[in-house]
Amino acid sequence: MSDSKEAIGIITQARMTSTRLPGKVFKEIQGKPLLAYHLDRLRMTGFMVIIATTTNSTDDCICEYAEKHRIPYFRGSESNVLSRYYGAASAFHVNPVVRVTSDCPLIDPQLIRSSIKQYLQMNDPDLYMSNGIERTFARGFDFEIFPLKPWRKLLTMPGGIGFGTCYSLYLEKQIREN
Numbered sequence: 001m002s003d004s005k006e007a008i009g010i011i012t013q014a015r016m017t018s019t020r021l022p023g024k025v026f027k028e029i030q031g032k033p034l035l036a037y038h039l040d041r042l043r044m045t046g047f048m049v050i051i052a053t054t055t056n057s058t059d060d061c062i063c064e065y066a067e068k069h070r071i072p073y074f075r076g077s078e079s080n081v082l083s084r085y086y087g088a089a090s091a092f093h094v095n096p097v098v099r100v101t102s103d104c105p106l107i108d109p110q111l112i113r114s115s116i117k118q119y120l121q122m123n124d125p126d127l128y129m130s131n132g133i134e135r136t137f138a139r140g141f142d143f144e145i146f147p148l149k150p151w152r153k154l155l156t157m158p159g160g161i162g163f164g165t166c167y168s169l170y171l172e173k174q175i176r177e178n
Helices: 034-044 057-068 079-091 109-122 148-156 169-175
Strands: 007-013 048-055 071-078 094-101 144-146
Touching: 007 034, 007 057, 007 079, 034 057, 034 109, 034 148, 048 079, 057 071, 071 079, 071 109, 079 094, 079 148, 094 109
Parallel strands: 007 048, 007 094, 048 071
Antiparallel strands: 094 144
């Protein structure tokens, strides 16, 4: 599934410049930022958790938070989410990747942990797994698990992938066709 130096890990994207609710990751509930709730729950899985943020100076506070709480982070393109995730996975030798977004403060660590166990038991190097394709869980519990191999292909395709930032749709399609 991956080379001996790689291990499964969770990468969450976080940025301050959300168009719908700027700064939402640091909005507080009972004196605690939403990002803290999110990361605490992800850490309960027992797997490495990495924040993928942007090189935009508005996201410096996310990096400062990560450093303060000893959470690995990666900075990449604000406009190319795929390259940001891929960069984070490559920098921290994560393969396969569990992809989540930081606007899910109530994400279920047990659901992620049991899905990772199922994913690894299937021992399929091209497996794409998601609980969001056929919606059976409420929004905010979504995650995907997949290998880096299709990401590499996407990043080298001339003219982009044609799915905009919805590269998960493309990955799902590619994996099902191959």
